[in-house]
Amino acid sequence: MAGPELTLIAPAYNEAPNIRPLYEAVLKVLEPAGISFELLFIDDGSRDGTDAEIALLVAADPRVRYARFSRNFGHEAASSCGFRLARGQAVVLIDADLQDPPEVILELHQRWREGYEVVHARRRQRHGETWLKRASAYLFYRGFNRMVERAIPADVGDFRLVDRRVVDHFNALPERNRFVRGMFSWLGFRQTVVEFDRQRRQRGVTKYNYSKLLWLSLDALTSFSAAPLRACMAFGLAITLFSFLIAGTIIFQRLFFDLAVPGYALATSGIFLLGGIQLIFLGVIGEYIGKIYTQVQGRPLYIVAGSSDDLPPAPTKETADPSPESHPPGRS
Ligand code: UDP
Ligand code: MG
Numbered sequence: 001m002a003g004p005e006l007t008l009i010a011p012a013y014n015e016a017p018n019i020r021p022l023y024e025a026v027l028k029v030l031e032p033a034g035i036s037f038e039l040l041f042i043d044d045g046s047r048d049g050t051d052a053e054i055a056l057l058v059a060a061d062p063r064v065r066y067a068r069f070s071r072n073f074g075h076e077a078a079s080s081c082g083f084r085l086a087r088g089q090a091v092v093l094i095d096a097d098l099q100d101p102p103e104v105i106l107e108l109h110q111r112w113r114e115g116y117e118v119v120h121a122r123r124r125q126r127h128g129e130t131w132l133k134r135a136s137a138y139l140f141y142r143g144f145n146r147m148v149e150r151a152i153p154a155d156v157g158d159f160r161l162v163d164r165r166v167v168d169h170f171n172a173l174p175e176r177n178r179f180v181r182g183m184f185s186w187l188g189f190r191q192t193v194v195e196f197d198r199q200r201r202q203r204g205v206t207k208y209n210y211s212k213l214l215w216l217s218l219d220a221l222t223s224f225s226a227a228p229l230r231a232c233m234a235f236g237l238a239i240t241l242f243s244f245l246i247a248g249t250i251i252f253q254r255l256f257f258d259l260a261v262p263g264y265a266l267a268t269s270g271i272f273l274l275g276g277i278q279l280i281f282l283g284v285i286g287e288y289i290g291k292i293y294t295q296v297q298g299r300p301l302y303i304v305a306g307s308s309d310d311l312p313p314a315p316t317k318e319t320a321d322p323s324p325e326s327h328p329p330g331r332s
Contacts, residue, residue, distance in 0.1 A: 004063070005089055006030070006037040006109065006161075009082030011075050012054075012096035013044040017203040019053035022096055023064065029102045035109060040065045041096070042082050045072035058308050067307040075207075076178045077302040079158065083167050085307070092161045093180070097201050100159040104196045108161035117163035117189040120156040123198040136210070140217045144182075147227035152185040153193050160184065176295050179220040186224070222287050229288065232281045239277070 010022060023039060030037050041054045043066060057064040067081055079093050090112050094100045104121055111119045137155070145151035158181055162170070166189050173183060185191070208216075222228060250263075 003087030003089060004036040004038045006035055006105070007082075007086035007088030007091045008037060008039045008105070009042065009079060009086060009091060009093050010039065010096040011042045011044055011078030011082065011093075012046060012050050013072060013075070013078075013207050014046045014048040014050060015096040015204055016046070016049045016053050018097050019050060019057065021202070022094075022098055022102075023057050023061075025098060025102045026105075029105060033106055033109075038063050038065055038086075038088060040067075040082055040085060042066070042078040043068040044074070044078040045069045065308040067304050067309075070303040070305040073302040075158070076180050079180050080178050081302050081304065083162075084171055085309075086167060089164050090161050091164070091167050093158050095159065097204060099199050099201055100157075101196060101199055104159070104194065105161075107194045107196075111192055111194060112161050112163065115190060116192045117166050118184055118187070118191040119161040120153050120184075120191065120193045121159040122153060122193045122195050123155050123157065124195045125197040129198075132210070133213075136213065144217070144221060144224070147221060147225040148182070149225075150185050150188075152181050153191075156181060156193065157198075159196075163189070165189070175223065176299070176301060177219060177223045177291055178301065179223050182220055182224050218287070222291060226288075228284050232284055235277070236281070239274070 008026060012019065019041070026037070026039055039057075041057075041064070043051050043054060045068075051066075051068055054064070054066045054068075058066055065085070067085060069078070069081075082093065083091060090109070092105055092108060094102070094105070100121065108119045108121060141152070141154045145154070160181075162184060166184070166187055169187055170183060173187075175183075
């Protein structure tokens with residue numbers, strides 16, 4: 001059986017008040033356009049009744065599907081799960097908080113029809129985000145792209161459309177540490193970008209604070225590039241050369257001028273400096289070893305605790321029967 005034209009994946013972590021508005025907004029855009037779709041919620045271990053909100057939609061509309069994680073595994077794991085479960089000929093990854101306006105899906109769809117296999121949505125404006133967030137995002141994209149083999153388009157987030165062929169390749173990638181947007185850039189195929197204004201979050205709160213974002217970008221960088229290791233080596237080399245220079249100077253002064261060099265301050269601060277640098281570099285190496293470790297452990301990316309596929313098929317419009325007995329057990 002061929003799937004719908006589009007699968008929309010919406011990872012949701014404590015987004016209860018956003019679930020129905022997202023569904024309604026999607027319906028308003030896609031139904032008039034005559035695009036067949038399924039809306040796939042990945043409940044990333046929410047504890048605020050997100051699952052109940054999703055269950056209501058699942059019971060009412062067979063186009064809504066969901067999977068529920070056993071705990072919070074993070075956005076990257078949730079989207080990886082979504083790509084695996086998606087049945088559409090193209091897949092759109094969208095935030096559940098309506099910051100990615102559903103109208104943009106039509107543009108993504110249009111470019112896909114023109115033959116592009118990956119269509120990224122680039123934020124032209126970011127409403128309701130602090131300058132610090134914007135500045136750090138700017139720096140991250142510029143820095144990341146200097147260090148990796150394939151750049152990701154600047155200011156592109158997770159909102160994108162991906163053709164079935166590319167989705168299948170994505171699902172076959174073996175890494176546990178999944179920086180999804182980087183992986184799609186890496187995969188290649190015909191890619192393009194459409195622009196949109198990122199909306200303010202209407203309800204609920206952001207799940208990403210600055211320290212989480214910082215670790216996320218470190219993770220992303222070390223998953224895609226060995227440049228930090230090389231930078232360590234280059235720095236170590238420079239310091240070694242510098243120490244030769246100092247040694248040469250001291251010997252020279254000893255031999256020809258007989259100066260007693262008062263080197264106490266230099267020696268102590270040098271020891272601390274080098275000790276600090278070594279610890280940082282060990283940390284960098286440790287970061288990569290940690291990645292190897294989690295990869296070798298080979299644990300699954302996420303644990304699905306329940307999904308709409310476990311339920312009996314939802315009533316379609318034709319077979320829907322309003323009498324209460326006809327409702328399958330376990331669904332309401
Ligand atoms: N999200 C998730 N798991 C997490 C954190 C976030 O599935 O651990 C979802 C969240 O529900 C939302 C999307 O990822 O749909 C983007 O998160 P958020 O809006 O908090 O990030 P921001 O837009 O502020 O960068
Ligand atoms: Mg958001």
